[in-house]
Amino acid sequence: xxxxxxxLQRNSNATCVVIENIDSEKLSPTVSMKANVSDKFLLTGSxxxxxxxxxxxxxxxxxxxxxxxxxxxxxxxxQNRYVSLVKDRELNxxxxxxxxxxxxxxxxRSTLKKxxxxxYHFAVVAF
Numbered sequence: 426x427x428x429x430x431x432x433l434q435r436n437s438n439a440t441c442v443v444i445e446n447i448d449s450e451k452l453s454p455t456v457s458m459k460a461n462v463s464d465k466f467l468l469t470g471s472x473x474x475x476x477x478x479x480x481x482x483x484x485x486x487x488x489x490x491x492x493x494x495x496x497x498x499x500x501x502x503x504q505n506r507y508v509s510l511v512k513d514r515e516l517n518x519x520x521x522x523x524x525x526x527x528x529x530x531x532x533x534r535s536t537l538k539k540x541x542x543x544x545y546h547f548a549v550v551a552f
Contacts, residue, residue, distance in 0.1 A: 443550045456478045491528065492528045
């Protein structure tokens with residue numbers, strides 16, 4: 426994992442980082458969730474369920490990381506649910522703080538090819 430490259434994505438719009446699953450434990454402070462959550466989980470309520478946790482971490486720290494684990498383990502269609510989160514930094518009316526870096530994890534370098542092209546277009550691979 427190239428931590429410096431990850432941190433360079435702060436205050437950047439329309440960007441995310443891809444790292445290996447094992448490296449996600451080295452980032453702090455983080456809010457994490459599995460990529461395979463249901464649409465009901467993501468889109469129910471006025472704001473996504475992770476919003477309060479991200480806001481709390483980002484207010485207390487210079488940088489925070491929103492880690493979405495196992496993006497390579499879900500279908501292309503499911504992966505593309507996250508495109509607006511990366512592209513517009515918005516999901517269901519909630520906007521990510523500027524100091525929040527979006528991080529997706531994959532199992533390893535060989536499974537990187539399973540990331541949807543639409544999402545990969547915005548990605549910085551940091552391993």
